Amino acid sequence: MTVPFRAAHDQIPVFRRTPLPAGAARACFNEPHVPPLDGLAEAVAAEIPHLNEYGSRVDEARANIARAHGRQADDVLLGSGSMDLIRALIGSVCEPGDEVVTSWRTFEGYLPACHAHGATPVRVPTTAEGAHDVDSLLAAITERTRILLIASPNNPSGRALTREQLDRLLAEVPSRVVLALDEAYSEFATSPRAAFGAPLFAPAPALPENVVVLRTLSKSAALASLRVGYALAAPGVIEGLSKMRTQNGVDRLAVAAAEFCFTDHALEQIEDRVTWIAAERQRIERTLRDRMERAEIEGKPRIEIVHSDGNFVWLPVGSRAEELRDHLVDEARVVPRAYAGEGVRYTVIEAEHNDRFVDAVSEWATRG
Ligand SMILES: Cc1ncc(COP(=O)(O)O)c(C=O)c1O
Secondary structure: OOOOOOHHHHHOOOOOOOOOOOOOEEOOOOOOOOOOOOOHHHHHHOOHHHOOOOOOOHHHHHHHHHHHOOOOHHHEEEEOHHHHHHHHHHHHHOOOOOEEEEEEOOOOOHHHHHHOOOOEEEEEEOOOOOOOOHHHHHHOOOOOEEEEEEEOOOOOOOOOOEHHHHHHHHHHOOOOOEEEEEOOOHHHOOOOOEOOOOOOOOOOOOOOOOEEEEEEOOOOOOOHHHOOEEEEOOHHHHHHHHOOOOOOOOOHHHHHHHHHHOOHHHHHHHHHHHHHHHHHHHHHHHHHHHHHHHHHHOOOOOOOOOOOOOOEEEEOOHHHHHHHHHHHHHHHOEEOEEEOOOEEEEEOOOHHHHHHHHHHHHHHHHOO
């Protein structure tokens, strides 16, 4: 006798870990390769004597996060990674059959999050460069739409919403639809035109009641294993979302890390690392662009080098994605992620790996 799973369950693929090629550096999960923050171990260890207790220093963590965003603690909800909160959001507002409009390609975690609650993902193609097509996203909203879910910067293209695009969404998404801004990579953005719903270290923009901003410590704070993300929204929305979450669902050690990451001492360290990663991404893109220009002058083949605002580089090489990934594993001993038929996403890691990546991409792209 088998368990009678609901129909939408069949659409969720089982998560399986793929073994990575031995001896090659992981550049496929958008994890920053940096050592733990100075002071983090002590902050987490201080909670170990309390592991027998339910609960955590969640109020202190919420207060620190709110302060860094120029908001109130009631505007903040912690989750086990931002994915947990995206699921909570969909589960809180979607009846089975309701629609969640998103761009495609984007972060594929959105699809199982919809199916888990019987919601229907509606995928709106991005532009050829992987940017959000705001006209088409707005046009895709129907009576059944409950959420417009946007990753900015997008994953895997790295393209962020511009000020004009964000303002249009804020003004034109109907108030009965939640505008969910997934800003997992926003800290790495350098485009002068990029704009965010909840920038750090900047005055908090006024947001309509139907906006939920999702942030994570997995990327900028390099804490993917601890699983901490947070939502920023109006207090009533935060309270509503909290009902969908397990009580004490973020563990005490993770909450302690979140509280620590929003102290001035930790924020300064995070800012330094993020600045280094963003500069390294720009160096990789600039070097590749220069080499492709030289190849063009010399009449050799070349590929397009696009701009990313994430902690990764996106190479939209289409049908040659898997070939390039294999070449990079063999020649540069790095493992990027290949999206079959679309492109290759390479996470910015240590400079020596990045240098080998640049050389191997250049050689592959320009050979006749
Ligand atoms: C756009 C985007 N949103 C959310 C997540 C999930 O992050 P978390 O580790 O906070 O669940 C990822 C992870 O790669 C992502 O790329």
